[in-house]
Amino acid sequence: xxxxxxxxxxxxxxxxxxxxxxxxxxxxxxxxxxxxxxxxxxxxxxxxxxxxxxxxxxxxxxxxxxxxxxxxxxxxxxxxxxxxxxxxxxxxxxxxxxxxxxxxxxxxxxxxxxxxxxxxxxxxxxxxxxxxxxxxxxxxxxxxxxxxxxxxxxxxxxxxxxxxxxxxxxxxxxxxxxxxxxxxxxxxxxxxxxxxxxxxxxxxxxxxxxxxxxxxxxxxxxxxxxxxxxxxxxxxxxxxxxxxxxxxxxxxxxxxxxxxxxxxxxxxxxxxxxxxxxxxxxxxxxxxxxxxxxxxxxxxxxxxxxxxxxxxxxxxxxxxxxxxxxxxxxxxxxxxxxxxxxxxxxxxxxxxxxxxxxxxxxxxxxxxxxxxxxxxxxxxxxxxxxxxxxxxxxxxxxxxxxxxxxxxxxxxxxxxxxxxxxxxxxxxxxxxxxxxxxxxxxxxxxxxxxxxxxxxxxxxxxxxxxxxxxxxxxxxxxxxxxxxxxxxxxxxxxxxxxxxxxxxxxxxxxxxxxxxxxxxxxxxxxxxxxxxxxxxxxxxxxxxxxxxxxxxxxxxxxxxxxxxxxxxxxxxxxxxxxxxxxxxxxxxxxxxxxxxxxxxxxxxxxxxxxxxxxx
RNA sequence: GGAGCCGUAGAUCAACUGGCUAGAUCGCGUCCCUGUCACGGACGAGGUUGCGGGUUCGAGCCCCGUCGGCUCCGCCA
Numbered sequence: 001x002x003x004x005x006x007x008x009x010x011x012x013x014x015x016x017x018x019x020x021x022x023x024x025x026x027x028x029x030x031x032x033x034x035x036x037x038x039x040x041x042x043x044x045x046x047x048x049x050x051x052x053x054x055x056x057x058x059x060x061x062x063x064x065x066x067x068x069x070x071x072x073x074x075x076x077x078x079x080x081x082x083x084x085x086x087x088x089x090x091x092x093x094x095x096x097x098x099x100x101x102x103x104x105x106x107x108x109x110x111x112x113x114x115x116x117x118x119x120x121x122x123x124x125x126x127x128x129x130x131x132x133x134x135x136x137x138x139x140x141x142x143x144x145x146x147x148x149x150x151x152x153x154x155x156x157x158x159x160x161x162x163x164x165x166x167x168x169x170x171x172x173x174x175x176x177x178x179x180x181x182x183x184x185x186x187x188x189x190x191x192x193x194x195x196x197x198x199x200x201x202x203x204x205x206x207x208x209x210x211x212x213x214x215x216x217x218x219x220x221x222x223x224x225x226x227x228x229x230x231x232x233x234x235x236x237x238x239x240x241x242x243x244x245x246x247x248x249x250x251x252x253x254x255x256x257x258x259x260x261x262x263x264x265x266x267x268x269x270x271x272x273x274x275x276x277x278x279x280x281x282x283x284x285x286x287x288x289x290x291x292x293x294x295x296x297x298x299x300x301x302x303x304x305x306x307x308x309x310x311x312x313x314x315x316x317x318x319x320x321x322x323x324x325x326x327x328x329x330x331x332x333x334x335x336x337x338x339x340x341x342x343x344x345x346x347x348x349x350x351x352x353x354x355x356x357x358x359x360x361x362x363x364x365x366x367x368x369x370x371x372x373x374x375x376x377x378x379x380x381x382x383x384x385x386x387x388x389x390x391x392x393x394x395x396x397x398x399x400x401x402x403x404x405x406x407x408x409x410x411x412x413x414x415x416x417x418x419x420x421x422x423x424x425x426x427x428x429x430x431x432x433x434x435x436x437x438x439x440x441x442x443x444x445x446x447x448x449x450x451x452x453x454x455x456x457x458x459x460x461x462x463x464x465x466x467x468x469x470x471x472x473x474x475x476x477x478x479x480x481x482x483x484x485x486x487x488x489x490x491x492x493x494x495x496x497x498x499x500x501x502x503x504x505x506x507x508x509x510x511x512x513x514x515x516x517x518x519x520x521x522x523x524x525x526x527x528x529x530x531x532x533x534x535x536x537x538x539x540x541x542x543x544x545x546x547x548x549x550x551x552x553x554x555x556x557x558x559x560x561x562x563x564x565x566x567x568x569x570x571x572x573x574x575x576x577x578x579x580x581x582x583x584x585x586x587x588x589x590x591x592x593x594x595x596x597x598x599x600x601x602x603x604x605x606x607x608x609x610x611x612x613x614x615x
Numbered sequence: 616g617g618a619g620c621c622g623u624a625g626a627u628c629a630a631c632u633g634g635c636u637a638g639a640u641c642g643c644g645u646c647c648c649u650g651u652c653a654c655g656g657a658c659g660a661g662g663u664u665g666c667g668g669g670u671u672c673g674a675g676c677c678c679c680g681u682c683g684g685c686u687c688c689g690c691c692a
Contacts (some may be wrong), residue, residue: 026653033649047652066642085652094652108643111626115641115653119626122684175692195692222691348618348688479692515692577685588685 002071002103008044012092016074019095021046022103025068026114026131028061035140037097038102042138045096048072060100067106067113067130070558073099121579125593128584141583144569147263149213151236151356151565154255160211160238165200167193168215169216176220179231187610193219198481199547201239205558206550210241215565225593227511228566229578230590237513241559243515245502245518248559249273249458252506252514256456256563260508266454269293273506276462282429286436288462291510292455294448298432298437301325301423304408310400312355314426316594324424326435327413328442331420332358338445339420344436346424351434354421357395357406359415389415440510449509451574460504461485465496465532476533478503481526481547482517483559488525496532506563511571516561523551546593 003022010019026040035050035058050061064070074095110126111119113133124131131137152162161292171178171192178192194200196218204212216237224230236255240248253273260268274292281288282296302322305313313323326335334342343354393406413421422438424431443449464484466477474496482501484491490499502518520526526548530540540548566581579585587593604614 029651029654031649031651031654032647034651035649036651036654038652045652049650051649080650083650083652088652091652108625112642112653115626117627117641120622120684123626172692176690198692220691223689225691226686228691344619345687476692481692 004054005398006043007039007041007046008089010046010076010090010093010095014093017076017077019074019076020126021072021074021095023070024065024106025070027066028064035166036094036458037061037064037070037072039070040133040214042142044089046078047075048097048100049077049094050097050100054098057097057100060102060342061097064100064102065106065108067109067133069104069106070104071101071103072097108473116391121577122593125579125585125587128594132583137580139595140569140573140581143263144565147259147569148565150259151213151215151255152263154258154463155211155213155226155238158211160213161209163204163209163212164212165194165197165204165216169194169200172199176222179219182609182611184608190510193201195220196235198239198479201237201560202481202521202547202558203550205239206555210556210558212239212560215469216562223238224586224588224590226577227570229566229582230586230588232586233567233578234565235562236565237560237562238516239558241556242260243458243518243557243559245504245559248355248516248561249504249506252561252563253456253458255511256506256508256513256568260454260456260572263355263569265452266452266572269453269455270457273458275407275458275460278459282432282436283324283461284436286424286432286439287510288334288459288505289507289512290457290459291438291440291443291449292507293450293509294443296326296328296443296448298324298326298424298435299412301409301412304405304412306329308401308405310397312353312400313425316563319427322424322431324426324431324435325409325413326422326424327415327438328420328422328439328446329419330446331442332360332418334358334420342422342441345441346422346434347435348486349434349435349437350430351424354434354438355395355397355425357393357398357409357415357421359410359417359421360392360394361417362390362392383385386526388389397423454508454572456506456508458504458506461500462503462505463497464499464501464503464529467497472535473565474532477501478515480529480533481519483520484525484529488522488528491525491528491532502559504561506561508568508571511567513568513571514561514563516559518557518559521551521555521557523548526551 002020004020005014007021007023021039023039023041026045027035027038029036033052037048037050039046039048052058072095074097076093077096079092079094103553109130110123111130116135132141134578155162168181170189171180172195176195178195180190180192183189183191197214197216200321201212214237216235218235219232221231222228238248238252240251257268257271260266269292278283278288281290283300285292286298300322301324302317305323306317308314316323339354339356344411346354362522393518398406409421415421422435424435463477464482465474468475478501482503485500485502486494503515504517505515506513520529527537527540567577569581570578575581584592584594591597
C-alpha cells in the first residue's frame with residue numbers, strides 16, 4: 001500500500017503517528033517560510049505542512065500545483081487550539097511532511113474542481129473524470145451505490161433472486177427503436193439490445209423462479225429529455241408469480257417509502273400512497289403522472305355551459321367534447337405575456353387556445369390601472385352584476401357568457417379575487433391534458449413544487465387500447481402483454497376502447513417512476529388481444545411465438561414492474577438532469593463526449609460483419 | 616421530423632437604446648511573505664465576442680445562414 005490512511009480519517013487520536021497519505025493537491029498556500037498543501041481524496045481533506053528545515057521536501061512542495069497526485073510521509077501533529085479548522089473533519093491535526101513524492105503531475109484543470117460553482121455541462125462531460133472528483137458527484141456516486149446495495153438486500157430478504165438476463169437479445173417489434181448489434185457468425189442478422197428484460201422475466205416466471213429482480217440495463221434508441229437518458233438506463237426490474245396487482249404495489253410501495261426516507265430529505269406526503277384510476281388522474285389533474293405536491297384541481301364545467309351561446313363552447317359540445325376549468329390561486333397577477341406563454345403550452349398539447357377569466361378586487365383593479373397590461377385589459381373588464389362578490393372580471397370571453405354561467409363557474413371552481421380561471425374546451429383527452437400542462441407550469445411558477453415533499457401515488461386501470469387517428473386503427477395503449485380486465489370474455493364482448501388492463505404506473509412529484517402490470521399468461525387471450533390491435537395469428541406467432549409456446553406449458557399468473565433507478569434518484573435528489581446521476585452520461589445527441597462514441601468502425605470490422613456503409 | 620433558448624479570456628459572468636482601446640472575479644505565470652486553510656501582497660500574460668455573410672460612418676449587440684449545446688413537442692409498448 002502506498003498509504004497508511006486516507007485523507008478523511010486522521011484526528012487527534014492519531015497524534016504522534018507516522019503516516020503515509022496519498023491524494024490530489026486541492027490547494028497550496030505558500031507563505032514563503034512555510035507551505036501548506038491540502039491533500040484531497042474521496043474520504044476528505046488533510047492539511048500537510050512543509051517547513052524549510054527539510055530543504056528538498058520544501059522545494060518539491062513548492063513545485064506542487066492543484067491536482068498533482070502526491071504521496072506524503074510524515075508525522076501527525078496536533079494543531080494549536082487557535083488554529084483548529086472546524087470546517088474540516090481532520091481540522092484538529094495536520095501532517096508534518098518528512099517526505100513528498102510527486103506520483104503524477106497535472107495540467108491546469110479546465111474548470112475549478114474544488115469549488116461547487118456552476119460549470120458548463122458540455123465541458124464537464126468532456127472532462128468527466130475531473131468532474132467526478134468534485135464533491136457533488138462524489139456524493140452521488142457513493143449514495144447511488146448505497147441505494148443499489150439497499151435494494152438488493154431488500155429483495156433478498158424477501159426471497160427474491162437476482163438473475164442476469166441477456167444483453168444480446170432479440171428485436172422486439174413493438175415499442176421503442178432498438179439498438180442493433182450485427183452478428184459476425186450470422187452475416188445479415190442482428191441482435192437487439194433489450195429495451196427491457198420484459199420477455200426474459202416472464203419466461204423466468206414460467207421457469208419457476210417465482211420472485212425475480214434485477215438491476216437491469218435497458219437500451220432504447222429514442223430522443224432524450226431532461227429526465228430520459230439517451231440510449232441506456234437502469235431499472236429495478238421486478239416480476240412475481242401467483243400475485244395480484246395489490247401484491248406488487250405493496251412490495252414496491254414499501255421499497256419506495258424506505259428509499260425516500262433513508263436516502264433523501266423528502267417527506268413522503270401520504271402513506272399508503274394514494275391510488276387514482278387513469279381516468280380520475282387525467283380528469284382531475286390533466287396527466288397520468290400528476291404532481292400531487294399541490295392541488296390546483298381541474299373541474300368539469302360542461303354542464304354549466306350546456307346551453308351557452310358562446311360558439312367556441314357550443315361547437316365543442318356538439319362534437320361530444322367537454323369544457324373543463326382550472327382555477328389558479330393567485331393567478332390574477334399573471335401578465336399578458338405569461339398568459340400567452342401558458343396558451344402556447346396548452347397549444348403544444350393540441351388545445352386550440354386557452355380562454356381565461358381574471359378575478360380582481362374592485363378597488364384593487366382601479367388602483368392598478370397605470371400598469372400597461374391592465375390598461376389593455378380594461379376594455380375587457382366587466383363588473384359582476386348579480387354577484388355579491390366585490391370583484392371585477394377581466395376576460396376576452398365575458399361578452400359571450402351570461403351572468404348565470406359566470407356565477408356558476410365562479411362557484412364551481414371556488415375562485416376568489418386574485419385568481420384566474422382557465423378553460424379547456426375540446427375532446428376529453430385534449431381538454432384535460434392541455435389544462436394539465438398549464439397546471440404543471442403554474443405549479444412551477446407559483447413555487448408549489450416543494451423540494452421537501454415526495455408525493456407518491458399509484459395510477460391504475462389504464463385502458464388496454466387506444467384509437468390511433470393517424471392510422472385509423474386500434475393500438476395497444478401500453479404493454480401488449482398486460483392482462484385485459486375480464487380476460488377473454490371481455491375481449492370478445494366489450495367495446496375495445498372501453499376495456500381496461502391490469503396496468504399501472506407509480507408516480508412521484510410528477511415523474512413516472514415505473515409502469516407495471518399483471519401479464520397476460522393465457523395463449524387464447526393473447527391471440528385475441530393481438531387480433532383486436534390488428535395482428536393476425538401468423539404475425540403473432542412469428543413475432544411472439546416463443547413467448548406464446550412457453551405459455552402453453554403451465555404459465556403461472558404473474559406480474560411485475562420496473563422502477564427506473566436513475567429517474568428515481570434524480571427526483572429524490574432534485575437533480576436538474578438525469579445525467580447527474582450517471583458516472584459517464586451521454587449528451588443530448590446520445591454521444592459520449594469523452595470517448596467520442598459512437599464512432600466509425602474499421603474497414604476490417606465491417607468486412608468481417610459483411611456490412612457496407614452507404615453514404 | 617418540428618419549435619424555443621443559449622454561445623464574450625481556461626472557468627463564471629458584465630458591457631443601458633449599436634459608440635469599445637471588450638471589463639470584473641476566480642484560475643494561470645514571475646516575484647515577495649513562517650501559521651494559513653478558497654492565505655495575503657506586487658507585477659504580468661490570456662479574446663478574430665462559435666463560424667460565414669449582410670445592414671450601418673460604426674456590430675459582442677440588428678438581419679440572414681451555419682455549427683455546437685440545452686429545453687420542449689413528436690417519439691419513449
